[in-house]
Amino acid sequence: MVQTEAYLMLSMVLFVLGTMGVLLRRSAILVFMSVELMLNATNLALAAFARQWGSENGHMFAFFIITVAAAEVAVGLALIVAIFRTKRSINIDELHQLEG
Amino acid sequence: MENYAQLVPLIILIPSIGAFINLFVGARLPERAVAIIGSTAAILSFVVALLLYSYLSGGGAPVVVNPPFFDGWIRVAEIDISWQMRVDTLSVTMMMLVTGVGSLIHIYSAGYMHGDPRFHRFFAYLNMFFAFMLTLVAGNNFLMMFVGWEGVGLCSFLLIGFWFDKTRGVGWRNSLAARKAFIVNRVGDFGLMTAIFLIFWTFGTLDFYRPGEIANVEYAAHHASAAADDGHAAASDHGESASAHGESAVGAEEGAHGASTGSEVVYTNNDHIPTNQLGVFGQAERFLEEHHQVDFGPFSLPIETVLVLITLFMLIGAAGKSAQIPLFVWLPDAMAGPTPVSALIHAATMVTAGVYMMVRSNVFFYEADLTSLIVTLVGVGTALVGGFIALGQWDIKRVLAYSTVSQLGFMVAAVGIGAYSAAMFHLVTHAFFKALLFLGSGSVIHGMEHGHHAVSHGHDDHHDAHHQEEFDPQDMRNMGGLRHKMPITYITYLIGTLALAGIFPLAGFWSKDEILADSWLVGLFDNNIGGYIALGGLLLAAGFTAFYMWRQVTMVFYGSPRHEAAEHAHESPPTMTIPLIALAILSIAGGFINVPSGVLGLDGIFGAHRFTDWLAQSVVHAHAADFQALIALGALGLAVGAIFLASNLYGRDRAVVNHRDPLQTMATTAPIFSFANARLYWDEIYNRLFERPFNWLGKFLADVIDWRFWHDYVHDQVIGKGFNTIARLLANPVDLGLIDGVVNGIGALTKWVSGGARRIQTGYVRTYAITLLFGVVVVIIVLMLPLINNGG
Numbered sequence: 001m002v003q004t005e006a007y008l009m010l011s012m013v014l015f016v017l018g019t020m021g022v023l024l025r026r027s028a029i030l031v032f033m034s035v036e037l038m039l040n041a042t043n044l045a046l047a048a049f050a051r052q053w054g055s056e057n058g059h060m061f062a063f064f065i066i067t068v069a070a071a072e073v074a075v076g077l078a079l080i081v082a083i084f085r086t087k088r089s090i091n092i093d094e095l096h097q098l099e100g
Numbered sequence: 101m102e103n104y105a106q107l108v109p110l111i112i113l114i115p116s117i118g119a120f121i122n123l124f125v126g127a128r129l130p131e132r133a134v135a136i137i138g139s140t141a142a143i144l145s146f147v148v149a150l151l152l153y154s155y156l157s158g159g160g161a162p163v164v165v166n167p168p169f170f171d172g173w174i175r176v177a178e179i180d181i182s183w184q185m186r187v188d189t190l191s192v193t194m195m196m197l198v199t200g201v202g203s204l205i206h207i208y209s210a211g212y213m214h215g216d217p218r219f220h221r222f223f224a225y226l227n228m229f230f231a232f233m234l235t236l237v238a239g240n241n242f243l244m245m246f247v248g249w250e251g252v253g254l255c256s257f258l259l260i261g262f263w264f265d266k267t268r269g270v271g272w273r274n275s276l277a278a279r280k281a282f283i284v285n286r287v288g289d290f291g292l293m294t295a296i297f298l299i300f301w302t303f304g305t306l307d308f309y310r311p312g313e314i315a316n317v318e319y320a321a322h323h324a325s326a327a328a329d330d331g332h333a334a335a336s337d338h339g340e341s342a343s344a345h346g347e348s349a350v351g352a353e354e355g356a357h358g359a360s361t362g363s364e365v366v367y368t369n370n371d372h373i374p375t376n377q378l379g380v381f382g383q384a385e386r387f388l389e390e391h392h393q394v395d396f397g398p399f400s401l402p403i404e405t406v407l408v409l410i411t412l413f414m415l416i417g418a419a420g421k422s423a424q425i426p427l428f429v430w431l432p433d434a435m436a437g438p439t440p441v442s443a444l445i446h447a448a449t450m451v452t453a454g455v456y457m458m459v460r461s462n463v464f465f466y467e468a469d470l471t472s473l474i475v476t477l478v479g480v481g482t483a484l485v486g487g488f489i490a491l492g493q494w495d496i497k498r499v500l501a502y503s504t505v506s507q508l509g510f511m512v513a514a515v516g517i518g519a520y521s522a523a524m525f526h527l528v529t530h531a532f533f534k535a536l537l538f539l540g541s542g543s544v545i546h547g548m549e550h551g552h553h554a555v556s557h558g559h560d561d562h563h564d565a566h567h568q569e570e571f572d573p574q575d576m577r578n579m580g581g582l583r584h585k586m587p588i589t590y591i592t593y594l595i596g597t598l599a600l601a602g603i604f605p606l607a608g609f610w611s612k613d614e615i616l617a618d619s620w621l622v623g624l625f626d627n628n629i630g631g632y633i634a635l636g637g638l639l640l641a642a643g644f645t646a647f648y649m650w651r652q653v654t655m656v657f658y659g660s661p662r663h664e665a666a667e668h669a670h671e672s673p674p675t676m677t678i679p680l681i682a683l684a685i686l687s688i689a690g691g692f693i694n695v696p697s698g699v700l701g702l703d704g705i706f707g708a709h710r711f712t713d714w715l716a717q718s719v720v721h722a723h724a725a726d727f728q729a730l731i732a733l734g735a736l737g738l739a740v741g742a743i744f745l746a747s748n749l750y751g752r753d754r755a756v757v758n759h760r761d762p763l764q765t766m767a768t769t770a771p772i773f774s775f776a777n778a779r780l781y782w783d784e785i786y787n788r789l790f791e792r793p794f795n796w797l798g799k800f801l802a803d804v805i806d807w808r809f810w811h812d813y814v815h816d817q818v819i820g821k822g823f824n825t826i827a828r829l830l831a832n833p834v835d836l837g838l839i840d841g842v843v844n845g846i847g848a849l850t851k852w853v854s855g856g857a858r859r860i861q862t863g864y865v866r867t868y869a870i871t872l873l874f875g876v877v878v879v880i881i882v883l884m885l886p887l888i889n890n891g892g
Contacts (some may be wrong), residue, residue, distance in 0.1 A: 099861060
């Protein structure tokens with residue numbers, strides 16, 4: 001059986017990749033996808049712990065996260081569309097009107 | 101016997117009403133009505149004084165009367181001064197003198213002031229003077245006396261300057277004289293006030309005597325035993341108030357503890373009264389027995405020393421009011437007032453206030469040996485200086501003024517040697533003959549003015565014509581031979597002169613002799629050097645008196661007229677001559693109230709030392725002096741000799757030629773005469789000594805201290821410039837620099853800090869995200885730290 005540490009390592013790699021994507025990508029879509037990647041890395045970690053401890057709680061959290069992520073995607077994509085309609089771009093570096 | 105003592109407030113009230121009526125409606129009343137109102141007020145108060153006299157001479161006890169409406173006059177903290185009046189023999193003597201002589205002078209004034217445009221005001225002032233003078237003598241405390249003292253000073257000022265509007269500078273001279281009198285008296289008042297303050301501090305009260313207190317315990321005891329011998333029970337006759345019984349002559353058998361007659365206890369001494377309930381004099385006697393120390397805060401003094409201080413300050417007050425060295429200079433100038441004023445205020449009554457005060461305070465003076473010696477020296481010195489200056493004066497009133505100064509010196513010297521009753525006796529007789537002489541001189545002046553008027557009318561009908569030429573109706577060099585023109589004036593004046601000179605048996609002889617005899621006895625038996633000084637000095641002064649008075653009589657009445665005004669002079673109206681006659685009778689008979697025993701059997705007729713016995717009730721240290729034949733004859737011989745000398749010098753035909761005195765023409769006496777004529781340069785010395793330094797100091801204070809130092813330097817330089825400098829300093833570095841710097845600095849700092857801090861808000865989502873990340877990492881590390889440590 002694959003050890004939990006391996007899942008966790010994978011989960012960590014995925015999370016770091018997602019984080020890097022959020023921080024470094026300019027396209028709103030890609031940032032969005034990176035957020036999804038981070039969420040799913042978390043899901044993986046939760047599922048791995050649930051399997052290790054034989055508890056249902058981890059699965060429950062994973063389902064919740066999937067549900068919330070689906071809702072978030074709907075809202076997020078709507079935002080991106082709205083931004084694109086006003087700015088004709090989804091480059092988030094151009095969105096710095098709140099600069100101090 | 102009725103209890104007339106309760107009437108005493110009327111004696112002040114009546115003249116006050118008279119003064120108010122004449123002051124406010126007198127201008128609209130005819131002259132006759134004004135004179136009647138004024139004189140009636142005076143005579144009514146004389147009647148009150150007579151009733152008081154009848155009360156006391158009928159054996160009435162001295163009373164303290166509380167008039168209605170005036171209870172608790174001044175009541176602040178522990179000060180409680182009531183408007184109380186004292187009816188005793190001393191105050192009633194003064195009241196009778198003031199109102200009696202004053203009434204005559206009121207009547208005389210009605211004639212003398214006839215036609216004056218301010219006739220009503222004159223009478224209002226005279227009545228006002230009455231009210232104040234009677235307040236002075238009737239008051240039972242030093243403050244009331246002081247009120248009267250200041251009031252008569254005010255009346256004196258008003259009346260000296262009464263003719264302030266005379267033409268050709270005379271009015272100005274009059275008002276200067278008035279101011280001089282007022283200011284010189286203020287110097288004396290300073291002394292009196294200090295004395296009053298000291299008295300209050302020492303005794304805690306200003307009352308002379310408290311109700312029920314006995315002034316002269318020995319006298320009361322003596323009379324009590326006399327009354328007991330006679331089987332009198334006087335208490336039942338007395339009035340209802342317990343205070344009236346204070347010195348009542350009952351209960352002597354019971355001795356010091358008093359006896360109960362019916363429901364009341366009557367005491368014959370003060371032993372039952374606690375010390376702080378006594379008046380000042382009673383307290384002083386207790387304090388002396390106890391050798392009391394008077395506490396003055398940082399130091400304390402024995403009571404004897406305090407009494408010396410009090411009496412010395414009183415002497416300053418008396419010197420001001422009674423015209424003694426060094427403050428007598430105002431009195432001769434006060435002759436600028438109308439002659440009745442000179443007679444009433446500046447000879448008979450007001451100027452004796454100082455003597456009255458000292459006799460009233462005889463308990464103090466008796467115990468203050470040092471002061472008594474100084475008082476003697478002042479009195480003798482004044483008697484000599486006044487008498488000497490009078491030798492060289494031309495003005496008829498000025499001679500009398502200096503004579504008054506001199507005679508007041510006699511009285512003060514008598515106080516100094518402890519002859520209090522002799523001082524009062526001389527005060528009374530002097531009031532008679534000096535009032536007579538002044539009124540006589542007024543009659544002469546009146547006659548001279550009318551004579552002059554008649555002469556100038558002969559030449560020129562224009563009314564003011566005679567005002568234009570130089571003529572002094574008071575200059576004796578213009579007179580002469582008036583005895584035929586003014587016979588009544590002449591005879592009365594002669595009587596006054598002889599009385600003043602001390603010729604037997606006129607009033608002045610007895611009173612002057614008593615002072616001389618007493619000073620001789622004091623010197624002989626008490627070994628008191630002051631007695632001999634008084635005897636020698638006063639004898640010489642008595643010689644001066646006889647000389648200058650006879651010089652005056654000769655120059656005025658004898659010989660032939662030296663001016664056509666004197667030729668046309670005529671006798672004065674009856675309103676003026678009747679008071680003269682009345683006063684002449686008093687001047688003849690006045691001395692018999694106090695004849696010594698064993699002189700030509702006179703005491704069999706009039707009773708020996710009646711006046712002294714009468715005063716003893718209220719004057720503790722009153723005593724009678726036995727007749728000293730040697731001294732009496734010596735003084736009489738001196739007076740007669742001086743009269744002969746004067747009559748030899750001035751009686752010759754054309755003795756006074758070209759306005760020059762015979763003494764002036766003789767080489768040996770010329771310098772002495774000019775010295776007397778220049779009034780010993782006394783005013784000039786004061787001018788040098790006080791006026792010039794005073795003016796210089798005033799100028800210095802005004803120019804240098806006030807203007808240059810205070811205004812130019814302190815105000816302009818120090819305060820003005822200093823203020824500007826400080827203001828500028830506060831405005832520029834402090835306000836603009838410091839305060840604004842702090843406020844602006846806070847603003848700038850905030851701006852600078854926020855300018856830096858705003859860069860954090862980049863607006864890039866990425867920045868926020870990475871910040872979030874860091875935050876999360878930090879939170880995780882913090883959460884993990886315990887695990888790491890435990891695990892480590």
